[in-house]
Amino acid sequence: MKFLKLTWKNSFRHKLRTFLTILGLAIAVMAYSVIRTSVDAWYAGASASSPNRLVTINNVSLIFTIPMAYKEKIEKVDGITGITWAQWFGGVYVDPKNFFAQFAVDPVTYFDLYPEYIVPEEQFQDFLSQRNSVIVGRKLADRFNWSVGDPVRLIGTIFPGDWDFVIAGIYTGTKEITDESQWFMHFAYLDERMKVEAPPRAGQIGSFITRIDDPNRAVEISNNIDAMFENSIAETKTDTEEAFQLSFVAMAGSIVAGLKAVSVLVIGIILLVLANTMAMTARERTSEYAMMKSLGFRTAHIAGLIFGESLFIAAMGGLMGILITLPIVNLVRVGLSDFFPVFKLDPITVMLGFSAAIIVGFLAAIFPAIKAVNTSIIDGLRIID
Amino acid sequence: MAEKFIEVKNVEKSYWRDTLEIPVLNNINLDIEKGDFLALMGPSGSGKTTLLNLIAGIDRPSTGEIFVDGVDIAPLSDGMLARWRSDNVGFVFQFYNLLPVLTAFENVELPLLLTKLSKQERKHQVETALSIVGLADRMDHYPNQLSGGQEQRVAIARAIATDPSFILADEPTGDLDKVSAEEIMDLLSQLNKEFGKTIIMVTHDPKAAEYARTQRHLDKGELNNNHA
Structure with a gap:
């Protein structure tokens, strides 16, 4: 404690240098935290997935469909307690840059399998009663200033033509990581139009989502589903919802x-910056x-002053970094x-960013401290006569 | 007979530059009495600062023994030597060696941070030391707000703050003008006469050496036997 004042005063001996070093550390911690948050955002879908849900898609690729007729077989597989389906719609709202996820779903079964989407009962009943109505997420509604009852037109790309809808309800998520930027429309609305305009595309869906009774049986049930459609015109590939989401990340x-590598690189660079500052300082x-050693200051005192200063600067940089993050x-x-859709600063990321700064502060002080401790008093004073 | 305080016995010191041995001190024998004020003189490269460093315990002799108040300091470990220095030695350097970020008070307090004194006791010690050197009114000034003479007086206050057994001064007036140099020598003389401090001073300056009770001359690593 007696040496804290000296550490404090030493830290600000070169105010500009210290300020720039702290600023550099702060920017590095901020960059690290933002990059890590970005990486987390990629994995948000996987993080929000349920271990009780399986996703079945066409074995060739997600962009190929599978017949609705598979439903009858899949729901009979042992261990499955619920089934629903979804088809990617891919419409454009006003301008192609207004991208958001649109799924044509079976209203009753879909929201039964996704209890994390909360829709007010009255709005949900309106959704069920009107074929061209949609349920949208709170963030999506806020983004386009949509309210319940608003008419919305999408221009189809995968399913050509103008498509008119009415906002029947707005859902919210049960968790912070629940995606609130999606659009759910009636599959029947889409399918009926396909029967008229493009009959071969009717009765085709993008994926089946099934609920299983035991997550430990996920692999077994997945294999059983896929085995039923081996050598068919549309072989299937079934995974847990988490694995399905991770395939998008892949x-x-x-x-x-690259992002992960850059985050490590950022920390490495700032280590060099702080190490350089501490080396110059020492x-x-x-x-x-x-002089201090000649007065009786021992190795631990000198090393303590250098480590203290380095850790202090690092801590200041870490704190400032968190504040600007x-x-x-x-x-x-x-x-x-x-x-x-989910871009949230995780407390663990904050802790990691600050910890990285502290570790950098420690590492940066090692060589200057060793050098200072090992320099003899005579050499230090340069008083060899 | 006066009490023998420091005994330097058959001390030799060499430095190595790669494989080349450079002898600096050759068979030095020196006794310093308690309360003495010794001026070590000699030309550059004569080894006087090296001898001072050996007596101070910041360097070790190649051969020989150095007793201070009966303690042979040569075999002490680095840690024990550091503790011994903080308890027994007060340093005054040619270039003051004050920490620029600390006030005069804080600079003088520096060696006291190594003691177990309370904050209040440290304050008392610092104020006493600064009063002795006549800078009680400049406690809150930083080194760059003081003249060279005042900085050296702060350095002397730092040297006496722990009430050491003896004071070592290496060219204490070497960086000062004539008036300031006289003030510093008066102060060292006062510490010797009034407070009984044993002082060993290295100097080139014959006028500064006149303040000492004893003068010894070193030349080419050997101590001349004639006492002044």
């Missing part, structure tokens, strides 16, 4: 890996440390809401 695997004070994450969340 599509952008290089980007995610070198400039060589004669002072020698909060508004930056909010900005990124707003700016990238089209791409990342």
